Amino acid sequence: MHPLLLVLALQATQLPAHTNARPDPFLGVIRTQLAGHALSAAPGFTFDRTFVEGGPLQVSVDPIEHPSIQGANGYLFVVQHKTLEQWINDRTLVDARGVAQTVWFPGNDLAGNATDVLFGPVSGDAGDSFGVGYDLVIDLNWNNVLDDGDLIDGLQAQPGLWVVAPPQLPGQHAVTEVLYSGGAWLGQDLYYPSDIANLGQLPVVVVSHGNGHNYTWYDHIGYHLASWGCIVMSHQNNTGPGPDSASLTTLTNTDYLLGNLATIAGGALQGHVDSHRIVWIGHSRGGEGVARAYDRLFDGTAPLPVNFGIGDIKLVSSIAPTDFLGPASAFPHAVPYHLWVGGADSDVTGCADCDICQSFHLFGRAQGVRHSISLHGVGHGDFHDGGGDEWHAGPCWVGRPDTHVLMKTELVPLVKWYTEGTQASTDFFWRQWESFQPPGEPNSPCVVVDREYIEGPESGKRVIDDYQTNTATNLSSSGGGVSADVDNLIENRLDDPNSGFSYAAGEQMNGMTHASGADNNPGTRGCSFGWSNADRSYALEILPALGDLSDFRHVSFRACQMTHDVNTIPVLGDLAFGLALTDAQGRTAEINISAYGGGLEEPYQRTGCGTGPGWANEFETIRIPLEDFRRVERALDLSRLRSVEFRVGPSHGDALGRIGLDDVEFTRD
Amino acid sequence: MRTTLLTLTLLGLAGAGGLLLATSQRQPIAVNRVAARSHASDAPVRSLLYAQPFALEEPAIHWWREERPTYRAGWLVVLEVDPAFVQPTDRAEPVLYVGHETAERVNHGWKCGRVVAVVPSATDADGFPTLDLARAKIWFGAPALPEQIDATVLEAAFAEASAASPFSSDEIAEARAHGGTRIRFQTREELDQQAALLVAEHCPDER
Structure with a gap:
């Protein structure tokens, strides 16, 4: 860049912000997530985007983020989604269920404040479309109007939540x-x-x-x-x-x-x-x-x-x-x-x-x-x-x-x-x-x-390790270090090395079928490791340049139990372990993957491919909202994350197991 | 509520082929036994029940070869086979060969033990298929995709099929008698209609 242009550019960046935006007409309204469902373990409650008509739908308010809510009560309104302009034009609260619901938030945490949405089901009938958008409002001053002090899940381009008709049921057309x-x-x-x-x-x-x-x-x-x-x-x-x-x-x-x-x-x-x-x-x-x-x-x-x-x-x-x-x-x-x-x-x-x-x-x-x-x-x-x-x-x-x-x-x-x-x-x-x-x-x-x-690369996701490059086990594809004390860690093509699913010593990619010998495209490589009656760790460094994840919604990975493995067979059933995020200050939050309803599924117990039961490894995606980690460790700085760590063993879930792992990443959706 | 409107121009009979019900061009065929059986009754290809030469005004593509050649003539045949060789699967299936050509199986034949097949052939000056059934061994080769069978693979399969032999002249004559004289079609679709009649007769379960 020409020096003069550089000076002009620097001056431009130092100009005061252009301020013709009108003041926020809802300045006193508290925008927060409300809709979700209770969890069996920490963080105790998670916020969701989509619900199925007739299925579970709960609300909760975080009393630590919003101390004024503790012990408060009010009306819960489920309102047909309105754009900001529509809210400005009409702040009246009209419940889509026909009647608002009285709610009370006596708890000290999200789980303690979890409340079922009653008077339902909330309709998911969107005609040929899929999903009806709603905004949730807690009307704390009981005046049936969205105004100061009320809480809203919505008030933006997207609804606070979607309710869909059960997709297995026929649509509206003959x-x-x-x-x-x-x-x-x-x-x-x-x-x-x-x-x-x-x-x-x-x-x-x-x-x-x-x-x-x-x-x-x-x-x-x-x-x-x-x-x-x-x-x-x-x-x-x-x-x-x-x-x-x-x-x-x-x-x-x-x-x-x-x-x-x-x-x-x-x-x-x-x-x-x-x-x-x-x-x-x-x-x-x-x-x-x-x-x-x-x-x-x-x-x-x-x-x-x-x-x-x-x-x-x-x-x-x-x-x-x-x-x-x-x-x-x-x-x-x-x-x-x-x-x-x-x-x-x-x-x-x-x-x-x-x-x-x-x-x-x-x-x-x-x-x-x-x-x-x-x-x-x-x-x-x-x-x-x-x-x-x-x-x-x-x-x-x-x-x-x-x-x-x-x-x-x-x-x-x-x-x-x-x-x-x-x-x-x-x-x-x-x-x-x-x-x-x-x-x-x-x-x-x-x-x-x-x-x-x-998701594809166009989603803007941030990949920490997809195992396609930097194939040494101590270096992730994003260039960060990997520290691990797990058993038999290996990175390789996701391709069973022989003609059966029977496990043989050293066969760390046993049961993998995501790649053939001729494949060398994304998704074909991953890692596997095990543990046995001892706490172990597999930690991926997040380089500082990649560590600002405050605009991302989930940490995501896909993993599977390894079929026929000596560490899989004794604990057939969903496999649980912890996932921890650590920031630059060393603050760590750990969540057990089973909190969201099931860990990693056991392999299908079919026989006929090798000796004994156990079919191919079945990967499944696990996604955990980043905000959930902050509810476990309030001070966790999502703008300066430094590691994502898989914590396995008796203190974190199942005492023994062996898993395949791939596509450790942060997603925006 | 469902409302079903069947504008049934042509109804597919079986997934393996483009079988079509249409107006009959010939009398139904009744083949219940073979007087002159020349292959073992437990052989993979047991009998030639029907053989009819055909000609096409518009050339058709032989999809069951890697080269995908076009053809204007060939044989429409019905074979009695070991059902184990024609059980439909999405994995590779045994390839049916007739002489130096792959045959297009029109139906599965798994339940009835009979396969209707189109065997493309070069033609002589009169447009008659040059493939001589009396000299053509008919056999199932190793499982493979027919669309991956090229001339080299085909000749290798032919060489390996030393145990196979042509049907006897009596059996061929009987099959030819059932099939009748050469039949001409404008298009391959019309040939399909004729083949569909044979499937309906020999393998009614595949209707």
């Missing part, structure tokens, strides 16, 4: 189904809202079946998503030759639908299809096929479609995909990617003896935001609703009806997020199933759900 064919390999099964003539432009969900499957076997997806305002088309898929051929029928069928709207279903869809919001869902070979189809678009490999382009694909979701084509072609690139895996799948088994059967390879390759959902006891054929074998093996079979409920629960927030940006969705991607599931879900003890959710 559905019309149409079967037709446009020629060879263009047989299509179409589902759309019967009142589509009254609707705007709707997103399109395309379903590509697997080998031995049929395009008419996905009514559960078609009817459900169409009832929520989507157009769903399931098509004949040329899976017999293989997934590359299938990828072409995904492309040609999507193109055919978009190019023939004037005639399909008598032209009912004309003017109501948003060709710029397309979701691809594929099953098995078709699940690999949709990833390959995206790869074809990315590479510009002919034949290319004429009625849509790569930017129109908003999500690729693979159900139990195969991996015949490998890293070069079964490659979702940076498109949002979602994966379903059934632990009881006896076709695409996930066993170490079958490289093409390890669906997580595709997840490991994905370079953008990526999700996975692992379902114990679910077979390959449970994901469709047609005839034929369910292809299941292993204990505690879940079966089709319950599997389909779980699929619907997953699909609505997923599709709504990627086609409409419904903010209420994202809690469904990472919150523990044990503590966050809609009322009416299957109550079978066989239902075990593990989810991974890793």
